[in-house]
Amino acid sequence: MTPRWLLLHALFIVATIATGFLAVWQWDRAHEAGGSFQNLGYALQWPLFGAFTIFLWIKMIRMDFAQQRGEAEPASSVESEEEEDTATAPSEGPERRRSRPLVPPPAPPVDPDEDPELAEYNRYLAGLDQSDQRTS
Numbered sequence: 496m497t498p499r500w501l502l503l504h505a506l507f508i509v510a511t512i513a514t515g516f517l518a519v520w521q522w523d524r525a526h527e528a529g530g531s532f533q534n535l536g537y538a539l540q541w542p543l544f545g546a547f548t549i550f551l552w553i554k555m556i557r558m559d560f561a562q563q564r565g566e567a568e569p570a571s572s573v574e575s576e577e578e579e580d581t582a583t584a585p586s587e588g589p590e591r592r593r594s595r596p597l598v599p600p601p602a603p604p605v606d607p608d609e610d611p612e613l614a615e616y617n618r619y620l621a622g623l624d625q626s627d628q629r630t631s
Contacts (some may be wrong), residue, residue: 500559507552514545 518541525534607614 503555504552507548507555510548511545511552514541514548517541518545 518538520542521538524530524537525532530582603615605614605617
């Protein structure tokens with residue numbers, strides 16, 4: 496029960512109630528003389544926003560409880576690939592590891608005799624990379 500936790504719960508409650516009031520307001524507005532189908536559409540969208548707010552609220556509560564118990568988030572299907580490729584992944588202990596490096600490995604060089612346009616384009620990209628490295 497930290498102040499941050501209480502403030503977030505208050506924010507979610509206010510947001511959910513506000514979406515309900517906005518839905519009723521747009522519904523009433525749609526049935527007035529100056530109302531339109533746009534107001535009716537908004538009246539139907541606001542409850543969806545409220546449902547999404549409740550979904551996020553529940554998700555946040557579950558994440559907080561899992562964090563308090565010391566559990567990690569459920570592993571994705573990428574975990575099996577990560578176990579196979581542990582040589583390239585940095586060891587971060589029990590935390591989630593990357594299955595591939597952040598920067599892909601460089602492409603093999605292209606012989607100008609094979610494809611002159613591709614070789615010229617690669618030289619252009621290499622020049623851009625060198626100029627970018629000099630400026631940073």
